[in-house]
Amino acid sequence: MHDYTIRAFVQGNAEFVGFDKYAEVFGSTTFPTALLNTAVFTLVSILFQYAAGLALAVFFRSGFRLSGVLRAMFLVPWLLPLIVSASTWAWMLSSENGIVNSVLGAFGVPQINWLTSPDTALLSVIVANIWLGIPFNLVILYSGLQNIPGELAEAASLDGAGAWKQFWSITFPLLRPVSAITLLLGLIYTLKVVDVIWVMTTGGPGNSTTTLAIWSYREAFGTGQPDFSPAAAVGNVLILIALVFGFLHLQLQHRQEGS
Amino acid sequence: MQHTRRGPAALATTVALATATAGLLGACSAAAPDEASEGSSDTYTWWDPYPQHDESSDWAARVQQCGTDAGVTIERTAYDTTALTNQALLSAQEGTSPDVILIDNPAVSTLADTGMLSTVDELGLDTSAIDENLLAAGVAGGDAYGVPIGANTLAIYYNKEVLDAAGVDPAAVTDWASLTAALEKVTAAGSKGITFAGIGTEEGSFQFLPWFWGAGADLRELDSPEAVAAVELWKGWLDAGYAPNTVITNSQNTTWEEFLTGEYAFVENGTWQVNSAAEAGFETGIIQIPARDGGGAPAPTGGEFIVAPVQEDAERYEVTRQIVECMTTPEGFVETATTFAYYIPPTAEGQAALLEQNPELEPWVSAVQDAKGRTSDDLGTDYPIISEQLWTAVQNALSGAGSPEEALKAAQTEAETATS
Numbered sequence: 077m078h079d080y081t082i083r084a085f086v087q088g089n090a091e092f093v094g095f096d097k098y099a100e101v102f103g104s105t106t107f108p109t110a111l112l113n114t115a116v117f118t119l120v121s122i123l124f125q126y127a128a129g130l131a132l133a134v135f136f137r138s139g140f141r142l143s144g145v146l147r148a149m150f151l152v153p154w155l156l157p158l159i160v161s162a163s164t165w166a167w168m169l170s171s172e173n174g175i176v177n178s179v180l181g182a183f184g185v186p187q188i189n190w191l192t193s194p195d196t197a198l199l200s201v202i203v204a205n206i207w208l209g210i211p212f213n214l215v216i217l218y219s220g221l222q223n224i225p226g227e228l229a230e231a232a233s234l235d236g237a238g239a240w241k242q243f244w245s246i247t248f249p250l251l252r253p254v255s256a257i258t259l260l261l262g263l264i265y266t267l268k269v270v271d272v273i274w275v276m277t278t279g280g281p282g283n284s285t286t287t288l289a290i291w292s293y294r295e296a297f298g299t300g301q302p303d304f305s306p307a308a309a310v311g312n313v314l315i316l317i318a319l320v321f322g323f324l325h326l327q328l329q330h331r332q333e334g335s
Numbered sequence: 336m337q338h339t340r341r342g343p344a345a346l347a348t349t350v351a352l353a354t355a356t357a358g359l360l361g362a363c364s365a366a367a368p369d370e371a372s373e374g375s376s377d378t379y380t381w382w383d384p385y386p387q388h389d390e391s392s393d394w395a396a397r398v399q400q401c402g403t404d405a406g407v408t409i410e411r412t413a414y415d416t417t418a419l420t421n422q423a424l425l426s427a428q429e430g431t432s433p434d435v436i437l438i439d440n441p442a443v444s445t446l447a448d449t450g451m452l453s454t455v456d457e458l459g460l461d462t463s464a465i466d467e468n469l470l471a472a473g474v475a476g477g478d479a480y481g482v483p484i485g486a487n488t489l490a491i492y493y494n495k496e497v498l499d500a501a502g503v504d505p506a507a508v509t510d511w512a513s514l515t516a517a518l519e520k521v522t523a524a525g526s527k528g529i530t531f532a533g534i535g536t537e538e539g540s541f542q543f544l545p546w547f548w549g550a551g552a553d554l555r556e557l558d559s560p561e562a563v564a565a566v567e568l569w570k571g572w573l574d575a576g577y578a579p580n581t582v583i584t585n586s587q588n589t590t591w592e593e594f595l596t597g598e599y600a601f602v603e604n605g606t607w608q609v610n611s612a613a614e615a616g617f618e619t620g621i622i623q624i625p626a627r628d629g630g631g632a633p634a635p636t637g638g639e640f641i642v643a644p645v646q647e648d649a650e651r652y653e654v655t656r657q658i659v660e661c662m663t664t665p666e667g668f669v670e671t672a673t674t675f676a677y678y679i680p681p682t683a684e685g686q687a688a689l690l691e692q693n694p695e696l697e698p699w700v701s702a703v704q705d706a707k708g709r710t711s712d713d714l715g716t717d718y719p720i721i722s723e724q725l726w727t728a729v730q731n732a733l734s735g736a737g738s739p740e741e742a743l744k745a746a747q748t749e750a751e752t753a754t755s
């Protein structure tokens with residue numbers, strides 16, 4: 077990799093430094109924190125997004141009255157500009173005058189510093205991100221459910237399988253390919269989330285909500301001194317992680333097709 | 336059961352569409368630089384960070400007037416402050432720099448470091464009248480790279496009604512101890528104490544610096560006992576409930592909104608809120624930020640510099656110089672000051688002229704005279720690196736992720752590795 081300081085950036089004479097920048101990134105004290113935050117943020121987010129999306133998709137499949145309207149309303153988080161929803165979450169979670177604290181306060185819960193305490197800041201941005209990701213999971217899983225023929229469920233219920241049994245033995249296994257692609261896309265989207273976290277906490281307090289993507293953004297654009305080389309190195313690490321999971325997905329698909 | 340498989344025809348269409356789109360995009364991006372580099376000899380380009388002043392504004396008219404006086408047309412483009420630095424770097428890389436840029440003062444040394452700015456000597460500008468402490472932010476390696484068009488800085492605004500109710504005399508707030516005592520009285524009387532911006536960006540460092548410097552600390556030594564004392568002051572206010580917990584994520588605008596609710600006794604904020612303070616629903620006043628043991632603390636200067644990027648055609652500098660001089664006459668400074676509510680002029684003559692029109696700005700003029708550039712002390716391009724560590728340390732200490740000593744020690748280690 078070339079060492080692009082801003083001087084080199086303008087004059088175009090960046091020095092080739094091999095893997096020095098990667099060594100610098102891996103050796104940084106921010107790296108373990110960012111990696112751990114990324115892992116927690118991504119895994120918890122997609123797990124809950126998927127579970128909630130699936131539950132809602134199954135719920136809406138029964139096609140009751142107004143289900144179309146309700147389903148459309150569930151898309152709102154997806155349609156809102158991210159800066160709007162992230163700012164709204166930040167206001168709701170504000171320590172002094174946020175609505176969340178005032179509701180909790182009514183039940184006698186003492187003030188919780190959602191965004192300003194290192195213990196809860198990561199949790200807060202995860203909650204906001206889950207809310208944002210549910211519509212995507214809902215839409216994909218719902219369309220996946222449409223492809224499962226209703227006769228199978230009918231046959232199963234004739235055989236005496238209850239709703240719970242039907243779901244685990246028929247719907248869920250048949251939904252597996254769609255689930256896999258939903259999780260993979262969710263993973264890739266979540267890995268590179270910058271906007272939500274940046275608007276809510278700018279990666280703080282300290283480094284407690286700094287993910288790899290936030291770190292990369294901060295190095296490049298978040299300070300008065302653009303530092304493109306480490307930012308690019310971190311970005312490449314992120315691509316590698318996404319790639320690994322991509323291959324994992326392909327591998328799983330091969331095995332499924334083989335069996 | 337319906338299985339829809341996409342036929343080869345559909346796939347081919349998609350590919351063709353994608354290729355066509357990519358081709359179009361490519362064509363667009365290739366065309367853009369050509370257009371920009373076609374600067375004709377009587378059109379001069381001007382970039383500034385004031386998108387709030389559009390083409391029909393007084394500001395734009397003034398810029399045009401300076402162009403007309405120099406016999407050229409000025410093409411003005413306004414960018415957002417942070418976008419402007421990136422745009423300037425990109426244009427320098429492509430060799431399409433504008434003739435004049437108005438840029439935030441800490442960015443001057445960053446741009447100068449790339450070699451893309453001409454010095455004031457090369458332009459032939461006279462900077463002898465400009466206050467030393469304000470010009471210092473644009474000096475790197477002994478050369479000045481720009482002229483400040485005005486300066487603003489921080490002070491403490493107070494809500495007179497809240498102070499009166501608590502029996503606090505703002506004139507008695509002269510050092511840290513008396514300020515903390517005032518906060519104690521105010522909160523005991525049922526109001527809220529002070530609010531400030533401790534956000535994890537440059538704004539956080541900007542707001543912390545008066546306390547940092549007021550304790551006698553040095554940016555080269557983030558873990559000095561003086562620095563620890565400054566962090567402990569803020570942390571103590573938070574722990575005692577004199578300052579709200581939201582300061583950790585507050586931007587300066589948010590703190591001002593908090594203050595305007597009328598619940599807070601004090602807020603740390605800048606010259607740019609003078610008009611808003613006058614319109615507040617309660618009586619306000621300002622005091623200079625006190626140093627630890629009394630006296631005024633040096634606050635960091637804000638405000639833009641006029642800089643002139645290097646041009647291939649050296650003959651353009653003559654007109655550029657005329658444009659810059661036109662913007663920096665004493666009358667020009669006063670006009671700039673009132674346009675931007677308020678930039679204190681950087682020359683003694685300009686300050687006198689401003690005070691004649693607005694005598695109530697006196698405390699701000701003295702605050703600016705005491706102020707200090709963030710990139711001064713020959714910090715230059717090291718400043719942004721140190722600043723990032725400083726705001727991180729403040730955030731860690733305030734949020735309780737570490738003690739002030741630990742946080743500052745870690746920051747100093749990081750800053751030393753990054754700047755060495």
